[in-house]
Amino acid sequence: MTISLSKDSVQVVKEQDAVFLKNRVKEIAVKIKMGLVNQTRLITAASELVRNMLRYANGGLCVIEVVSSGRINGVRLTFIDKGPGIPDIGQAMRDGFSTGRSLGLGLPGTKRLVNEFDIKSKVGEGTTVTILKWANG
Amino acid sequence: MKNQLADEGLREDLISNEDLRSQSEELITALVGNLSSSESPDLDSDEWSPVIEILGGIAITRARQGFSPRETGNFLFSLKEALLVVLQQEISNDPQTLFNESLKINRIMDNLSVITFETFIKGREEVILRQTDEIAEISTPVIRLWDGILALPIIGTLDSARTQVVMENLLQEIVATGSSIAILDISGVPAVDSLVAQHLMKTVSATRLMGAECIISGIRPEIAQTVVHLGIDLSNIITKSTLASALAYSFKIMKLEVRKANTLQKI
Amino acid sequence: MDKIPILRMGPFLLVTIQVDLYDRLALSLEADLVQTVNKTNAKGVLIDISAVSIVDSFMGRIIGNIAGMCKILDAETVVVGMQPAVAITLIELGLPLKGVHTALDVEKGMTMLKSMIDLSEDDDDQEAIEDDHIIE
Numbered sequence: 244m245t246i247s248l249s250k251d252s253v254q255v256v257k258e259q260d261a262v263f264l265k266n267r268v269k270e271i272a273v274k275i276k277m278g279l280v281n282q283t284r285l286i287t288a289a290s291e292l293v294r295n296m297l298r299y300a301n302g303g304l305c306v307i308e309v310v311s312s313g314r315i316n317g318v319r320l321t322f323i324d325k326g327p328g329i330p331d332i333g334q335a336m337r338d339g340f341s342t343g344r345s346l347g348l349g350l351p352g353t354k355r356l357v358n359e360f361d362i363k364s365k366v367g368e369g370t371t372v373t374i375l376k377w378a379n380g
Numbered sequence: 381m382k383n384q385l386a387d388e389g390l391r392e393d394l395i396s397n398e399d400l401r402s403q404s405e406e407l408i409t410a411l412v413g414n415l416s417s418s419e420s421p422d423l424d425s426d427e428w429s430p431v432i433e434i435l436g437g438i439a440i441t442r443a444r445q446g447f448s449p450r451e452t453g454n455f456l457f458s459l460k461e462a463l464l465v466v467l468q469q470e471i472s473n474d475p476q477t478l479f480n481e482s483l484k485i486n487r488i489m490d491n492l493s494v495i496t497f498e499t500f501i502k503g504r505e506e507v508i509l510r511q512t513d514e515i516a517e518i519s520t521p522v523i524r525l526w527d528g529i530l531a532l533p534i535i536g537t538l539d540s541a542r543t544q545v546v547m548e549n550l551l552q553e554i555v556a557t558g559s560s561i562a563i564l565d566i567s568g569v570p571a572v573d574s575l576v577a578q579h580l581m582k583t584v585s586a587t588r589l590m591g592a593e594c595i596i597s598g599i600r601p602e603i604a605q606t607v608v609h610l611g612i613d614l615s616n617i618i619t620k621s622t623l624a625s626a627l628a629y630s631f632k633i634m635k636l637e638v639r640k641a642n643t644l645q646k647i
Numbered sequence: 648m649d650k651i652p653i654l655r656m657g658p659f660l661l662v663t664i665q666v667d668l669y670d671r672l673a674l675s676l677e678a679d680l681v682q683t684v685n686k687t688n689a690k691g692v693l694i695d696i697s698a699v700s701i702v703d704s705f706m707g708r709i710i711g712n713i714a715g716m717c718k719i720l721d722a723e724t725v726v727v728g729m730q731p732a733v734a735i736t737l738i739e740l741g742l743p744l745k746g747v748h749t750a751l752d753v754e755k756g757m758t759m760l761k762s763m764i765d766l767s768e769d770d771d772d773q774e775a776i777e778d779d780h781i782i783e
Contacts, residue, residue: 258669265667265701280548283701283732287740290703349704352740551731558751586734591727591749591756 245375247319248309256302261293264305268318275309275316277378284356285318285376291349292322292372299348300326300369310375317358317377328366336362407434407459435492436499443503452500453493460489520546522553529630530559531623533598535568543579550594551586560592561633563626567598574610584617593618593633597626651676653683659691659760660684660722661753665698673709680713684720691760692717693753697728707742714747723748723763727756 251271253264268289272282289305296303303324310319329335335350354360359375411431435456442452463485471478520542523531532550550562564583566572572580580596587594597620599607607614620626631638649672654661660683662676680692694710696702714724725748737744748763750756 262667262669280544280732280735283736284739286701287703287736290701290705291740294703294705349740352704352742355739355741356736547735548731551734555731555751560751560755582735582738585738586731589734589737589744589749590729590731591751 245310245312245317245319248311248316251307253305253307254302255293255296255305258297260302261290261297264293265289268307268320271307271309272318272376272378275318275378277318277376281376281379285320285374288353288356288374288376289320291353292320292374295348296322296324296326300324303369312377315377315379317375319359319373319375322372323369324371325369328368328370329362329364330366332362332364403438407431407438411459431492432495435496439496439499440503443500444507449497449500452496456489456493456496460485460493463489520549522549524557524559525563525627526630528559528561528634529627530554530557530562531565531627532562533565533568533623538566538569538572538576540575540579543576543583547579547583547586550583551590554587554590554592561595561630562587562592563595563597563623563630565598565623565626566596566603567600567623569598569603570600572603572606574612577607577610577612577614581612581614581617595620595626595629597621597623650679653679655683655687655689656693656757658689658764659693659757660687660689661693661695663695663698667701668706668709670705673705677709677712677716681716681720684717684722689722690764691757692722692724693756693760694724694726695728695753696726696733697730697752699733700730702729702733702737704740704742707737707740707744710747711744718746723760725750725756725759727751727753 251267253260253267255261255264265286268286269282272285277285293305296305301324303322303326306321306323308319308321310317329348335348336354337351350362353374357374357376359373361373362370364370438455439452442455464482467481467485468478471481520532520534523533525531530550530553532546532553534546538546546564550564553559554562564580566580584594584596595618599619599621618629620629649666651662651664651666651672654663660680662680666672668676683689684692692713694713699706710724710726717724724746726744727750729749748759750759
C-alpha cells in the first residue's frame with residue numbers, strides 16, 4: 244500500500260524549467276535521505292523524461308510526490324504531456340529503438356534506473372509516464 | 381513480590397532484587413490508579429498511557445539486557461496472579477461479582493501482556509538492525525596493496541544488496557585514492573547467483589568507464605561451474621585465480637618489475 | 648549566454664564542464680571545440696566532468712559527437728573525472744560511449760594522450776622509411 248505524503252507540480256515549458264525540476268527533485272530526494280547513487284539514478288531518469296516532453300510534446304506537467312510504503316519512503320514522478328502520443332509502446336520499450344537522431348526516447352534505459360515504471364499513451368492525445376524510486380533499494 | 385521471587389523466571393544475573401522491586405512498584409502504582417478510576421477500561425485512552433509507557437520501558441530494557449520473551453512475560457503474569465488472589469480475598473462472599481471483576485482484570489492484564497510482547501519484539505529488532513549495520517561495515521575493507529592498486533577482499537555471502545554496496549565502495553575508493561587498478565577478491569564467497577554476477581560485471585564496466593581497471597580474483601571452482609551453467613559470459617572480465625596472480629598481473633600492466641636485489645661483493 | 652572556456656595546454660585542449668549542458672550550450676561547445684582543434688592543430692582534447700553529477704543520454708551523445716568530430720581532425724578525446732554514481736548510472740542506462748577514452752583525472756588523461764600521440768608518431772616515421780624503400 245503506497246500512500247502519498249506530499250504533492251508538488253512543476254510546469255515544464257522551456258529548458259530552464261527542466262533545470263528547476265531537476266533541482267527540486269534533488270532537494271526532495273535528499274530530504275527523504277535517498278543515497279547518492281539512487282539520487283543520480285532518479286534525476287537522470289527525470290532528465291530523460293523531461294527532455295522527451297520538451298522535444299516531442301512542447302512541454303508538459305511533472306507531478307512530484309513523496310510516497311511511503313510502511314517504513315520506507317520514496318519519490319514518485321508523473322510526467323503528463325498532451326503531445327502526439329506513442330503509437331507502439333512495445334516497440335518504444337525495446338532497447339535499440341529510435342525515432343530521431345539515435346537513442347530515441349531512452350525508455351528502456353530509464354526503466355532500468357527506477358523501481359517502478361508505468362507508461363500510458365494515446366495517439367493524438369498525449370502521454371503519461373510515472374516512475375517511482377525508493378530511498379534505498 | 382513474593383510471586384516473582386518464587387518464580388523460576390527470576391534472572392538474578394540480569395537484574396538485581398532492588399531494581400525488580402522498584403520496577404514492580406512503579407507499575408503497580410500506575411496500574412492500581414487506573415483500575416480504581418475506570419469502569420470498563422479502554423487501553424487506548426490517554427489515562428492508560430502512563431501504564432503502557434512504564435510497561436514499554438520495562439519491555440525494551442529487558443529486551444536489550446537479553447531477557448527471554450518468556451521471562452519478560454512472566455513478570456506480568458505474576459502480577460496478574462497476585463491481583464486475582466487479592467481480588468478473591470476481598471470479594472469472598474459474592475461469586476458473581478468475583479467472577480465479573482476477575483474477568484475484567486484478566487482482560488486488562490492480557491491486553492497489557494500483548495503490548496509488552498510487541499514492545500519486546502521491537503526492542504530485539506532494533507538490536508538486530510544495529511548489529512547488521514556493524515557487520516556490513518566490517519566486512520568490506522579496502523586495502524591499498526601498492527601505489528595505485530587497491531584490493532577488496534569480500535568475506536561471506538554476497539547478496540544483491542551487499543554487492544551494490546561493495547560496488548559503490550570500490551568506485552569511491554578508486555576516486556579517493558586515485559588508484560588505477562582495483563582487485564576484487566571473492567575467495568571468501570561461497571556462492572554467486574546470476575543477479576550477483578550481473579552486479580559484479582556492472583562493477584567492472586563502471587570501473588572501466590571511469591578510466592580504471594577492475595580484476596576479479598579468487599573465483600572458486602564451484603562458482604566457475606555455476607557461472608558457465610547460468611550462461612553468464614565473463615569473457616570481457618579479467619579474472620585471476622588468486623590475489624597474488626592478480627597483483628602480478630597488475631604490476632605487468634603498470635610496467636612495474638619485481639627483481640631480486642643485486643648483491644655486489646666488494647673485494 | 649554562457650560559453651564554456653577552452654584552455655590550451657601544449658598540444659592539448661582542456662574543457663571543464665561545470666554547468667548543466669542545455670541544448671544551445673552543448674551545440675556551441677561542439678562548434679567551438681572543432682574550430683579550436685583545427686586552428687591550434689591540437690592532438691588531444693580533455694573533457695573534465697568531475698563537477699558533473701548527472702550525465703543523461705543527451706550529454707552522452709554530445710561527448711560521443713565531440714570524440715567523433717575530433718577524431719576526424721586527428722585529435723583524440725579523453726573524458727576525465729567521471730563520478731562513481733555517474734558511471735554506475737551510465738552502465739545501467741545502457742549508454743555505450745564508444746570511441747571515448749577515459750581517465751581518472753587530468754594528469755592521467757594527459758599521460759594517456761601523450762602515449763597515444765607517441766604511438767602515432769612512430770607510425771608516421773615507419774611510413775616515411777617504407778616510402779624511401781619504394782622510391783629506391
